[in-house]
Amino acid sequence: MKPEQTFFDDPALDRAFGVVMALAQEVWVLRDRVRAMEAQLAGHGVLQIEKLNEEPGGDERAAEREAFVAHLMQSLRGEQQSKGMP
Amino acid sequence: MIDGRSFAAGQAFLLSVKSHWTRVIYPAVRDEFESGKRLEDSTLYRYFCWLERHLQRFKYSGRYGLQPYHAQDRARLEASLAEAEVELREGMEFPEYYTAIDIHQHPGGVWSDPIAGFVYERGARSTTPLAGARHKDLHERLTAAALDGRPAPARILDMACGFGKSTRPFYEALPGAEVEAIDFSAPCLRLAARDAQRAGARNVHFRQRDAAATGYPDASFDLVTSTMLLHELPPKAVERTLAETARVLRPGGRMVHLDFLPNDDAFDRLIHFGHSRRNNEPFMEPLARMDLAGLLGRLGFRNIEIRPFEEADGTLAPGYRYWRFPWALISAER
16 A cells, blocks of 8 residues: 655654544544433433533542543653563 | 444534634734735644545544444345446546546445445535525536526536536436536445436436537437536546537537636635645646636637536625635536
């Protein structure tokens, strides 16, 4: 296959923006599915949408979120995680 | 496996991004150009170009792309074409320009995969997010323009009919006319014929033929039409196709070809020729540089008219600022 067309000075940006758009598309596909599930569950009386939408009383998923963020940000420090070559 | 809901959501996302590109990013790029900024120095223009190319790639080949979505349903789709009555040419040889590039970034082109017609048909439903209101779709508008105020043609030829979207308004509006529809693509012809049969049409025939050498007798049509054919042809093939148009029209018959011709505006030409490259449609620029009126005159046509075509309400109004194709109606009488 031929190399893809590029539009930025650094082709890394062309490729990275493709990753961003692919993720954005996945986010929308997931959001659409969650909304559809909510509507079906509410329709069957399994889910109370108003209750779901309320601001939670406490931080229900704090530890889980901290771990998610730590994993997300880990690469930014640029540190090897195993003893290896420079 | 791509489920139907995810496919629809993934494609709708792409169309919303394209719509934003059409209504917000394109006018902003134009503003930069008109303020004297060099587009090579514009970051926004880089994103404009990137999105034009890659939204189309996502649409056809991406995670929720038309090709993988239809391919997983291949057996059922192919079986549904078995009923189609269509004249095909075994081992037909295609010109090099037709097979060298996958037009519109459709993987394999519109001809090589038996399900290509379905992929193309679904993709064509969301080609151009139109900002204007639509009382009639593009093809109905062309049919209206072709038939406007004239005696109804008895025999019509639709060149490069694809999956039949351009043919349908003719065979439906004129049930007494005989409509011949030709194309290179067997997968598209099969879908066109299947859908015409399902619609109960008995006045249309689909045949696999070259628009530049149709095989019909001289002077055998009252109207010859095409939609988005000429810009897909190199200039020599445009010349042969228009000469063939002249040959098969009876004296007094009319040709109406709908295509893209940018005006003299530097920005419009830059955008149009850039689209040509970014969307794998290499002959838009050569077509725009041809002297079509002169060619038609040499071929013996008269009342030659090349004018902008309003594909949706308001798109030719002064001050319309959104992206659009430079639609043009090229008509003449034999």
